[in-house]
Amino acid sequence: MSENTSLNLQRDKGNSLGLGGIVKKILFDNMVTILFVVLCIFGIYFSGQSLAFITGELITRIARNAFLVLSLIIPVLAGMGLNFGIVIGAMAGQIAIIAVTHWKITGIAGFLLCILISTPLAILFGYFTGRLLNKTKGQEMIASMILGFFANGLYQLLFLFFIGTIIPMKNPTLVLSGGIGIKNTIDLSGGIKYAVDGLYRMPLSLALLIISLILIVINIYKYLETKKIKRKDNEKYLFSVGASILLLILSIALMVFRTSFMFIKVPFVTILVIVAICIFNVFIVKTKLGQDFRTVGQDMHVANVSGINVDKIRVTAIIISTVLAAWGQLIFLQNIGTLNTYGSHEQVGMFAIAALLIGGASVTKATNSQAIIGIILFHTLFIVSPLAGKNLLGSAQIGEYFRVFVAYGVIGVSLGLHAFKQQIEAKNKFKSQ
Template identity: 45%
Template structure:
């Protein structure tokens, strides 16, 4: 009996080694940083409403057996492209945000379809392929917005362009157009903690949508394909089509999530804002206890809380421990890669152990 209890505890610890390790690390950083609790809670709540939608966009591909979809950066690029034109057309407020979401979603359907076709030709190597696709798409994105805007593609707001009149500036300001458009609709203030209700309702709506989707016929197909493609094909499921649909869902949700994220930030770093979206979203999901083969809504929420708590306290912790806040910045970047490497290593170890 005692041996069974020990084995069960050992199994729980092994299965949750990533979130447990990160929780201990985050707790240590919080203690070292000595940040006021209200400020910390305020920052984490804001990041929860800002980032969770993007992390949730990763769940469907994991369920469908495509692993961690680094190609959500294509959805982020579509969102930024949509926002650039909405700002240029001077469509402000909620109308501007909703129009950006619609344009970004339409672009993302096409981009997701292309990504899905590519990943179907790289079965078993989806993650590295989606990462390379992200790099390739970034090159195309920079070509368009650095050389085509203002030359081949007309742009009326010259203050958004580089001095020579071709290419967008490094930073596009959203203040006065769509910045805070969703946040400002309904704000609840509790002891200096601002809770933006509408972005949180978007997150809750997506959680309900994913829960509902996974109970439908399509959701069951996602699960079947994720468990075993050969058996799913034998059961009459169009495996390739199902995988493409999963990627399209992920890309569209990432585009909507990036619009929510950027309206909260208030500025777009034209050539860099999208680059870290895939990395940090995947790291947050893994921190919450997800793996390459299994992910849930709770993994996403717990991961965002833990990962972004560390993001908030790392510079202060670095400053107090080493006298250099920049060390905290380096540590945050290092942790994002380290979490992904650690989670993938643990997944490989568990898979090999189960096989033997």
């Protein structure tokens, strides 16, 4: 019997690694992200693009996509894996856009109306998605993916055949010439294009300055907070302060040395909204609801026994995610400026999930910073790979296919690794009992 304790002690000792061990562990845990950092650096080098161009593109893409990626975090928290069902949220957003475009309400008013219309739709869709996922516990991801395809069928049915027949609509700019069905592409310029982005654009250097200052304040506050309760893992905040100061210096340098970077503008309000959603994701964890998400996510059985209504919590998580996805799609489209009625939403889930995973998230763990890092890396690759492919292999197409492969591949590998880990853990659990 006493052998057990000594075994346990030994195991604990095994966990406290030396410095080399820690570095190894960090490298291993962030393998995917590091691999992509290397890939991006290669890509940037071989694409021959200027850093300023890439940065400009990147900022547009971050502003465009971040919200969608961030909408994935809560279902992961609740143990439901990567919500491929955000496609359905995106559809809710597009339904709203088509309605608002039809009513010719433009600008920020139009955008807000879109939010107003898409939210109840997304809540409804999210509710049904959640109900379905409760029926397919353990297979949530495949179920949400197939559900996305299924919903896409219904969506097409609605816009291709119901408009003009069951739903009367006379609008030659939206409806196909035959009078039935919505056109393939809808131009949003003069509508809600840049409704949010265009509110206020700030020079990059100024934006960086503000962000770095905010980061410094937050991290110092957190450091002091954790120091008060004697937590030992607070060095990371000091590290962040250091990094933010570097950023601050960079922003000042950008202002002083007038490079091509000074032409880059940041859509300030959009970024603000993204920051707000980040704060929301952090905030929710610290509430009762968030604690329930975490409990359900870690162990449904224990949650059930301790009186938490597991099914309801899971539905709530999916509803939140779906609503955020609908808003995310609105932000995405107001930036793109054209709605591809039957295509804009299709790849939304896949690209958002790939970005999140590249940032180092997994099926069971995802954070804001992983989402942001993931978006930066994934979209850098997107920007540079066609040109890098052309310069390196003589074919831009190779680069294009490569980035598609990367998106699918990273999801595949990540899912595979997760399943493999689960299998090992199940075995270990057997042994330790």
